[in-house]
């Protein structure tokens with residue numbers, strides 16, 4: 001953390017500088033004007049400023065900082081005569097004030113509080129906004145209360161359920177309800193990593209471990225120490241890494257790539273998959289021992305078509321979310337409600353979100369209509385041949401998976417090769 005000190009009394013300036021520099025990098029000024037000029041070019045996390053100074057008061061300094069870099073924390077040092085004004089200053093954006101004569105321990109304590117605030121904000125940015133968790137149906141309420149109970153323990157959790165049913169949302173919900181909520185929630189999608197990079201990503205590496213490793217690098221189990229690690233699509237974890245990962249789960253210790261000594265980490269694991277993990281075990285794609293280690297507590301997210309009570313509240317939630325696209329739309333038209341309730345949502349909540357987003361773009365009235373929702377395929381058409389229905393269904397599932405053929409095949413319960421063959425028949429892809 002970078003601190004700037006502004007105190008016109010040279011002796012006090014020296015004393016405070018010495019106290020602060022034991023903990024933080026500090027630049028000290030006796031002239032407020034010089035400090036303001038410095039701050040215009042170089043940023044500081046916190047500014048500690050006196051109030052009564054020649055040429056410019058601490059309040060002027062505050063005002064200038066709040067206009068230029070509002071995220072900078074300002075701590076004012078105030079004598080008896082300026083206490084009332086300092087209270088006003090807090091209303092104008094000062095972080096806090098500290099009475100004179102300054103108790104250096106208190107000053108350091110306040111700076112530590114600022115540091116904690118900054119680090120919390122960074123963590124929150126890393127985690128993204130914990131989007132609100134819509135739950136209306138009894139089944140999802142029951143699941144959420146189970147999740148709240150398991151959140152308080154350190155038990156590993158396995159989340160299963162079709163694509164788009166909210167596994168990642170649930171993983172964050174568990175983290176937010178756990179004692180680790182102030183620490184990092186780190187998510188790795190096992191699909192997105194090259195097998196040879198996986199181990200480094202997870203456990204870090206030592207300098208010289210491979211060509212190009214010019215310094216030590218931390219893995220995710222070190223950066224997220226004390227937090228939660230969400231392993232999405234766990235079924236895609238390379239089979240040769242699985243024994244190492246299992247050992248990590250059992251002993252909490254690991255070797256960074258190229259290291260000869262072990263390190264330890266304290267991290268809670270939540271794994272997720274939209275495939276059937278036991279089937280993967282049976283096919284030899286996933287180690288049975290690892291499966292049982294991870295699957296201490298299983299939460300199955302039901303498909304949206306089996307919790308119809310959530311459809312409308314979720315649709316309304318997405319209308320709010322996409323309000324910036326179309327500020328006119330106030331809700332759903334009566335016929336749209338029926339349309340949504342009867343639709344099967346092969347892509348579950350993600351598909352519903354896409355449908356609402358698209359409808360918000362198209363809608364010209366002040367309520368979303370059946371036409372803009374465009375769920376034509378949900379209305380049974382007696383003239384449709386089986387081939388046409390199959391084609392429509394395959395294309396809509398593919399659409400829901402954003403064109404991912406493997407995921408579409410898993411949802412449809414067919415081999416990926418079938419999808420390729422069908423698309424060829426249709427003259428697509």
Ligand SMILES: Nc1ncnc2c1ncn2[C@@H]1O[C@H](COP(=O)(O)OP(=O)(O)OP(=O)(O)O)[C@@H](O)[C@H]1O
Nearest residue numbers: 132133134162163164165166167168169274349350
């Ligand atoms: N209970 C909920 N309340 C509000 N939004 C939700 C809820 N559950 C899921 N969503 C939204 O639905 C979308 C899909 O959720 P999520 O990414 O968690 O699904 P998933 O099960 O991880 O899917 P996949 O298996 O494809 O990775 C996201 O946009 C998410 O914000």
Ligand SMILES: [Mg+2]
Nearest residue numbers: 167168232272
């Ligand atoms: Mg997911």
